[in-house]
Amino acid sequence: MTGAACALYAARAGLRVTLVDRGPVAGGTTGAGEGNLLVSDKEPGPELELALHSVRLWAELAAEPGMGAAVEYERKGGVVVAAAPQGLAALAGLAVEQCAAGVEAVPVAADELHDLEPHIAPGLAGAVHYPQDAQVMPSLAAAHLVRAARAAGAGLHTGWTVTDVLRTAGGAVRGVRTDHGDIHAPAVVNAAGTWGGEVAALAGVRLPVLPRRGFVLVTEPLPRMIHHKVYAADYVADVASDSAALQTSPVVEGTAAGPILIGASRERVGFDRSFSLPVVRSLAAGATRLFPFLERVRAMRSYLGFRPYMPDHLPAVGPDPRVPGLFHACGHEGAGIGLAPGTGQLIAQVLSDKTPDLDLAPFRPDRFPEKEAE
């Protein structure tokens, strides 16, 4: 997704672009996500600024002819619920700070909650409604952004694996080596997501991207029973957590195609692709607590993916001062679909020697120590 967005904005900025992926389009984390474009789950700071910028760009992209429908763009809004009064107080406090940062956040009293979500569990303390939250179908989004990038002149090589980053005697980037031949370019953008650390290593630099596994449960298709992206307030804490242990907090939403998607689990278990009944069980338990009618709704399937996690939960976006010509656009954890257009546009701006719309200092790729801390 991020690579597709970088290619699109760079090609539209007039640069000559070649997009290379070792797999197919959307073959990595993109194809295993839910397609969240969220501002609600972010605390004020540089990531929220990038999210707000991206939400605006997504709306622009969706307004292009045919694009909104093709990527199933839906500004459905998010509803964050709190089960108990203490949780609600913390949630309301966060909402106030978010509003100051430019987020639209509307408190919802317990007795108004059913107007927003008629089938939600009774007895919840209250919620906050975030009208800016939106969704796309992530694989379609990536594929159609790639299509638009190609229409703007970008080349595409799927199934090509980058095996080395080519550098001049002076150390500057001069292209990449792939298993299908060399591609020469004065700038290389590393948008390899969860595998971004490996590409960085090819250029001789350290970028600590770690996989954080997540499962998604998918139900049988239903008529619209759930109207927003609904999740529990502890999700925000889980997203911001550093723990390697399993965390699950219910995230439930209906989709344009009918099935309901249920997330979100987080655990650091490397690239382990095996199915885990305990994780999926806790997702089901969380979802049925939020929406009791789901008890009898069938789960059809479940899939898993690996979020690109970075130690401080901020992506690496911008030039790498250690290697002239190397740029990074990875490490967006679970927010990559949402943050992609902003990231792509910022990368296109720095590639064209323009001043980026946002300060890239917090996203500096070299902000981590060279050696892993013990």
Added chain:
Amino acid sequence: MSADPHLAVVGAGPAGLAAALAAAARGLRVTVIDSAAEAGGQFYRQPAQGLGARRPQALHHQWRTWEKLRDGLAAHIEAGRITHLKGHHVWCVERKPHAFIMHALLGPEQQEPAAVRADAVLLATGGYEKVLPFPGWTLPGVITAGGAQAMLKGGLVLPGRTAVVAGTGPLLLPVAVGLAAAGAKVAALVESADPKAFVAHTTTLTAHPGKLAEAAQYATALLAHRIPIRAHHTVVAAHGTERLEAVTVAALDADGRVRRDSERRISCDTLAVGNGLLPHTDLAEALGCRIDRGGVAVDEEQRTDVPGVWAAGETTGIGGSALSLAEGHIAGRSAAARLRNTQPDPGAWTAAARARSRLRRFFSALDTGYALPAHWTEQITDDTVVCRCEEVPAAAIREAVDELGAGDVRTVKLLTRAGMGWCQGRMCGPAVAGLTGGEQPPAKRPFACPVPLGVLARAGAPGETTQG
């Protein structure tokens, strides 16, 4: 390992029953878990009770073999060595440190949970039909060959009055004969394989006097019922408005392409299409078992590469009931020894092992002879629905491949939703792979059937009650 080891057998077809009997006869406690109302699987499918079938054996081969399995099962149930759980749909086998838990659904709505705990598990989940789309295939009146046979064996209803049987594979013969014997007019038996393709394997194929005799019986029956055989032909399209009225049949040229000048229309109200079977591997895949050429990979003792998991019958590769019986027998004996921490003696099952290698050779030779037309995907018009669950036409799949950069089945699925619906790609998988131009990858279905979230939320949680 417990003092009274317990083996769970998933599936009560020929492989599962042979395994259960072999294991129980050697002192294991066995639970057979099966989704059907009666034991027998697809091959020995039993007529529903209450229909008053007088001679069900008329539709079955090897009735004596079935009687032995049935009576053996009854005796072990009586003796308390075997428990037979009917109507249990296993949706997941969970691997615990020293045990396996079979999570199942039962009841008419498949909403009630049940769980069985065992020391080891033997997967005998059989196969399912390979379905391929063609123009008109969704019309009422178009059924699968296996479906026609199941209707004949189970419901004893005649599916239609004038039938065409088409596709490829050894199942077409008994289906055509069965339909004719039940009173239908079989207007044609359309087989896409080229008879010449079998010539190279004559030695292997004629090494089976039993199979030859069986084939000769069918040939005689086809003649007796005056069923016209069209070899190296294929059904190009099915026609009808409300339901099936006719099919267009055409000859294939040497390259396997349809010869347009040979097209002819045959009136019929039933079309039974069979293109062979595929192994059912969902439970094995979710357990992490290695899959080889579509089936669960097993060793000489029918063990998978996951400790404590055996597999037998068509889940390991398509090969018919006799091979399933041999594999099941070996698996049951191996499990009986291994669960008592003893080395099994392969010398004790040499007859079964010989039958197994002979039948595997035979079916691999058959497999190379029976073949889809080489260019079968060209017959799928753009407006033909490929994925029925999600209503995805062939055009959408072609667009994903040609314009959106999808070069593999998974990406096509993500971009078109083909295979995301109720059947989870069991039906459209081969067609999507064909249209994409790639191999059909292992499906990775964590749930072997849809499971209510309320059941899932409690499955395997502390406090859940388990049998066994």
